[in-house]
Amino acid sequence: MAYGAFTERGRPPDERTLRRTLGAAGVLWDELTELATGHRGRGAWRFYGRNYGWAFAYKARGKALVALFPDDDGLTALVILDDEQTRRALDAGLSARVRAQVERAEPIREGRWLFVRVHARDELPDVVTLVGARAARPPAPPR
Numbered sequence: 001m002a003y004g005a006f007t008e009r010g011r012p013p014d015e016r017t018l019r020r021t022l023g024a025a026g027v028l029w030d031e032l033t034e035l036a037t038g039h040r041g042r043g044a045w046r047f048y049g050r051n052y053g054w055a056f057a058y059k060a061r062g063k064a065l066v067a068l069f070p071d072d073d074g075l076t077a078l079v080i081l082d083d084e085q086t087r088r089a090l091d092a093g094l095s096a097r098v099r100a101q102v103e104r105a106e107p108i109r110e111g112r113w114l115f116v117r118v119h120a121r122d123e124l125p126d127v128v129t130l131v132g133a134r135a136a137r138p139p140a141p142p143r
Contacts, residue, residue, distance in 0.1 A: 003076040003115055004053030004069030012045035012054045013070060023073040028118055032068055032077060035128060039135040041065045066131050074119035079130040082111040089133035098126040 005021050006013045013021065022029050033056070036043060041058035046067065048055055055067040055078065067078040081089060081102070089102060098116055105112035116127055 003048075003071070003078070004055060005071050007050045007053040009047055009050070012047070018070055021070050021072060022075065025074045025119060028121065028124055029068065029070065029075055031124060032066070032075070032118075032127060032131075035131055036060075036066055036068075039065060039131065060135060065134055066127070069115075071117075074117060077116045077118060077127045077130070079114050079116070079127070079134050080111045081114065081130065081134060083107070085133045085136065086112055088136070089130050092129045092133060094129055095123075095126050098130075 006017075018029075019026050033043065036058040039058075039060050041060040043056050043058040045054055046057040047053075048067070048069075053069055055069040057067040058065040064080060069076040069078065086102060086107075090099065094102065098114075101114060101116070102112065105114055114130060116123070116130065118124060118127060
């Protein structure tokens with residue numbers, strides 16, 4: 001099962017296809033892209049392979065911040081946390097669902113790879129918390 005709807009190499013989604021696929025979750029996508037840019041993230045489409053698909057991946061200060069995989073009526077956010085960031089996230093009050101996912105995730109060299117599905121507004125705060133733990137800085141003020 002792919003994490004995103006777009007799994008064909010060489011064909012990142014265009015804006016119209018992206019919006020049609022996201023559906024009502026387009027507002028959640030917009031909020032997460034605003035969050036990432038607020039943390040000084042710069043994004044670009046990146047292909048993670050046919051098992052994952054295309055994601056809009058943000059980097060900040062030369063490191064991965066968050067990757068957003070568009071899906072039918074939702075998205076999946078990938079955040080990779082090292083041990084210190086994991087502790088910050090767990091201390092920040094995650095939902096039981098995402099807390100269990102963080103605790104289950106096996107740390108590898110880069111850290112814990114957390115794929116968090118977001119299809120409704122009430123699932124958004126967990127991703128905000130994880131990105132905040134990863135960034136370890138408050139977002140930049142809006143311009």
